[in-house]
Amino acid sequence: MISDRVTGGRVIRSVLAAEAETVAALHARARATYYPDGVPDDGTDWPAVWRSAIARPDGQVLCAVERGSLVGLASFRTPEGAPADTVKLFQFHVDPDHWRTGLGTALHTACVEHWRADGRSTAVLDVHVGNRRAQEFYARRGWVPDPLHPPAEGDHHLFLRYAVAGG
Structure with missing residues (x-):
């Protein structure tokens, strides 16, 4: 468990199990910004997904809290089949x-600090092709296209990679 980190009046901490509904609502608000026709309803029970992510012993869900409101979140873990130094x-x-x-x-910095403390050397992610704001955010922080996962025809995601030690 990561200890609370206060940054500029914000607290970055681990999400509590009781916050799964709040996390799911924030997730939906943020995702809605890059789906021009609305977030696709695929029947996913997002509060249940978040409860599971929060409870995983092999993962971490951080949140940023400002004035008592949860305003940011990050979820990470070693993906299945990946080397232990990859997150x-x-x-x-x-x-x-x-x-x-x-x-x-601030939230990204907290993630990187956590990864470094855990001895990670590489971080990976995938970002929706229509989410230009996120792509620019990640590029400014040193994320680059993942040469091991080039874009596939028709895929709606770009795969990015980050050198944790050099970040």
């Missing part, structure tokens, strides 16, 4: 009302 950032979201406030940078 995947599965979800990274900031409440749209808090974009361009430094919150994403």
Whole structure:
């Protein structure tokens, strides 16, 4: 468990199991910004997905809290079949009302510090092709296209890689 980290009046900490509904709502608000026709309803029970992610002993879900409200989140763990020194950032979201406030940078920094403390050397993620804002955010922090996973025809995601030690 990561200890609480206070950054510029914000607290970055592990998400609590009781916060799964709040996390799912933030996830939905953030995702809605890059789906011009609305977030596809595939029947996923997102609160259940988040409860599972929060409970995983092999993963971590961090959140950023500002003035008592959960306004950012990051979920990561070693992906199946990957080397132990690799971590995947599965979800990274900031409440749209808090974009361009430094919150994403603070949350990303907390993730990198956690990865370094865990001895990770590489981080990977996939980002929706229509989410230009996120792609630019990651590029400014040193994420690059993953040469091991080039874009596939018709895929809706870009795969990025980050050198944790050099970040």
